[in-house]
Amino acid sequence: MLHEMIQTFMSYLGQTVTPGQAGNQLWALIYVLIIFAGVSVAVICMNWIERKALAHFQIRLGPMRVGPHGLLQPFADALKLMLKEDIIPAEADAAVFWVAPLIGLIAAFTVYTVIPFGPSQAVSDMNIGILFMLGVSSLGVLGIVTAGWASNSHYPLMGALRSSAQMVSYEVAMGLAIVSAILMTSLNSNGADGTLSMIGIVQAQQQQGIWFLFKFFPLGLIAFVIFAIAMVAETNRSPFDLAEAESELTAGFHTEYSGLRWSLFMLAEYAAMIAVSSIAVTLWLGGWMRPFPNVLHAPVWEFIFSLFPGLTFGALAAIAFLGTARMPSHSFFRIQRVGLGIFAALLGLLALLLLLIAVAGRGNDASLAARFREGIDYVYWFVLKVAVFMYLFIWYRATWPRYRFDQLMRVGWKVLLPISLGVLILTAMVPLRRELWELFIQILTAIWETIRRIL
Amino acid sequence: MTPVATPFFFYMLAGAAILSAMLVITRRNAVHSALSLIVTLLSVAGLYLMLYAPFVAGVQIIVYAGGIMVLFLFVIMLVNIERVSKERQFNRIWPVGLVASCALLALFLSAFRKGKDLLPNRVGDLPEASNTQEVAKLLYGEVVKTLQLPSGQYVMGQYTFAFEIASLLLLVAILGAVIMTKKKI
Secondary structure, eight states: OHHHHHHHHHTTTTOOSOHHHHTOHHHHHHHHHHHHHHHHHHHHHHHHHHHHHHHHHTTOOOOOSSSGGGTTHHHHHHHHHHHSOOOOOTTSOHHHHHHHHHHHHHHHHHGGGSOOSSSSOSSOOOTTHHHHHHHHHHTHHHHHHHHHHHTTSHHHHHHHHHHHHHHHHHHHHHHHHHHHHHHHTTOOTTOOOOOOOHHHHHHHHHHHTSOTTTTTTTHHHHHHHHHHHHHHHHTTOTTSOGGGOHHHHTTGGGTTOOHHHHHHHHHHHHHHHHHHHHHHHHHHSOTTOOSSTTTSOSHHHHHHHHTHHHHHHHHHHHHHHHHHHHSOOOGGGHHHHHHHHHHHHHHHHHHHHHHHHHHHTOSSOOSHHHHHHHHHHHHHHHHHHHHHHHHHHHHHHHHOOOOOHHHHHHIIIIIIHHHHHHHHHHHHHGGGHHHHHHHHHHHHHHHHHHHHHHO | OOOSOOHHHHHHHHHHHHHHHHHHHHOSSHHHHHHHHHHHHHHHHHHHHHTTOHHHHHHIIIIIIIIIHHHHHHHHHTSOHHHHHHSOOOOOOHHHHHHHHHHHHHHHHHHHHHHHHHSOSOOOSSHHHHHHHHHHHHHHSSOOOOEEOTTSOEETOTTHHHHHHHHHHHHHHHHHHHHHHOSOO
8 A cells, every 4th residue: 555655646757748648637736735835835936025125125134123134024924914813894795795806816826727847747747728818818817807896885996997997908919029939839840730738838948059039139038128128017016006006006906804804815916926927938038948058068067956956055154153243242133143043044045955866867867866966956956037027017016107108098998919920920920931922023014024024 | 437418507597597597587686687697608608618618608607607707797787777667667578578488498308308319319419619610611621730830739620610700700890889889870
């Protein structure tokens, strides 16, 4: 019995496909749990980083009291939100009010089924990956709209109306930008077909030896920029956060929400931000690939790049140790000092473990250590690229003032949509340029012949 | 690999679709109806997935659940629900609907009973491609090849027919919308 259980558990480890393809439901469940926990931790980290970074942008300190440098602030917040009274307004539509945050949350987390953290580090590789992601993430707006309506109050309703109009308009430009990237996947030199699968898209970039960001320069870059703008609008983040514009609508669609339900909205928003960032990373930034895999492909370079995860955590540990050393030597700070020291030691241990794996799994043999090392590398580079986007979200919020609604609509329909259409047409034409040129010459000669005959 | 498309999922999705479709027509509150309709559409998308037609399922979610239903809700939210739910319903065509649905039920039942003789035993190798391909062959003869890409693919190859039919449908819908909104053209 126990032996069989262990065998079922181990059956996936030797394979190089996603658990969805291997049909291994146990490992699919494990992946789902890992991703769920990882995204929740990422949201907690993001919460802290956002508050600290915004504060430093404005020359403030940000949270400093709960734990060293406010490190425990997100946990304190979460505890407070869980203990807070959960109010459903008397005039609200209770059932819809209750279900609205769940819609947003489920939509935001379902998307993670197809996000490729590596060639086999995804729950499943769907044939329609990117389409599935777009569809499910477009369901997120339903949560906002129903929340705004169910509150039966003016500000939430206006927030919901704004948000639905905004998300429907920006989805168009976003979709067209994505299509231009998908078109590029069909241009493999081995004649393979284009693909919608998230893993397939990254593999197409690997095969063509170029990130789609730089493909057909500047077409890929323009499509990427359009997507990067539309994704900020799609997640209702500043400068497009009109759905929750606090200066006009108190808190927009979640004005009437409190406690745990409100925090579910926050969780859904941040999860959706990570999800759209990973779409951008997958489509244009080479997904799980490390920098320059086609130029620096010698085993030495492979080894050097595989040291990065360990070194990153080592740097974090060093920063934490520095914080411990610089802590004022007053008895008031003793607990904080010990806590930060333990945190730094844990980070250092993690760094050592990662370095150890990198050393043990060097070389391209098929041993378990090598597979483990590869997996860590893939996830590391993917998460690093996504983290850059998450920081950009904070940076945008600190830098730009909020758009007015008519400006928002003008940008969406009159600027982004035409440009993305143009990019799409050009991207479709570039691989056919020779045929089109010949056609053009033929038409010109035909016209010339006709004119000559008439004269 | 064991198939995940077990009877359990079929009955769950079909049950959810039927139940929520009933809720759509029995709720007095229009927003509740719209939300139930979303559940129906999602369950049908799940059924498409079980038929190995993932593209149709994806498009169903994007276009209907994500696009059209958001617009529906957008419009419904502007209506005063309190007043509307107290107003007398003015459509009296439910007998017609009853007859139509009974006829459809009879059709389904007969297809279920005699289906073995009526329907072919197996479909082509690519369930999502073969049907449109066959129709296109019937209409156009062999596959229409218009423009070849350097990689050896054809633009508008075997899906030309489906593409044209879809665009015709959309044209009809646009004309209908124009005629309904404009009294004089």
